[in-house]
Amino acid sequence: MTSTLTDLDQINAELMGQGARNPFGRDVEIGTTVSGEIVAVVRRHRHNSQGQPLYWVNRKPMVAQSGDPVVDSQLILEIEAGKRQDAADDGLRAITLDRDVQRAIAAGVRRSRAGGIAIGGRLDGLLYAGPVEGGGYGRNYDLSAYLPPAE
Template identity: 70%
Template sequence: MTNALSEMDQINAELMSSGTRNPFGRDIEPGTMVSGEIVAVIRRHRHNSQGQPLFWVNRKPMVAAAGDPVIDSALVIQVEEQERDTPDEEGLRLITLDRDIQRAISAGVRRSSASGLAIGGCLDGLAYVGPAAGSGYGRVYEMRAYVPPAE
């Protein structure tokens, strides 16, 4: 198994994520939970609100002429019908893998004894617990389980 996404994988991931909403946006309430099957993965260059690409400069993302690009990783999951906002909605959710969500998902993957995430695997009960205590920055997430795809 390879870690690299083919160009077709990248195109399909971007097509799948178009119009897909993030279940853990700014106005999230503690207890918000999502479960679903991983249908695509995305790695893309982050842009600012004006559409300019961001690069790492002095350990901060900035618009610059040089530097390493700021790359975001995300999972597109297909949620169950009961988690959809409307009956005719596709049920796709985009989970950006920031460090806080990564902690919860990696703990679930380790508990499952899987070697990592895979297309067809299921995130079961990924939930926002609340803001990180003491730091004033960050969030706490938990995940009940990761179910690897059947082979």
């Protein structure tokens, strides 16, 4: 399956991603779950805290004059109105597709027998299960189900 993002797709992804809350930030509690419809995808060149773009140098993200750009991918979910935190909550959640989240979502997509994720598809019960056991780096996630969009 080949897809290319049009300029409009990229603009909409940026608009939808601005201000979307991250349900799995640094202070996430074990058992935190998010469910919602995929409304946009975002791919961005990562920057450091000073706003400088990062590039891969010796397999590490660094400020450099050359190298492949470090690109982050996110899914923007819209959660149900009853699950929003307050009146100012627009219901958008940004799920960064790091390797740990990718593993959980990929397993859910395979179980659904879908060919991949799609705008309009739904992630049901993406759960932060805790840090990896044994003191390693990373997190454990689980996805109850991926529901492809209705055709």
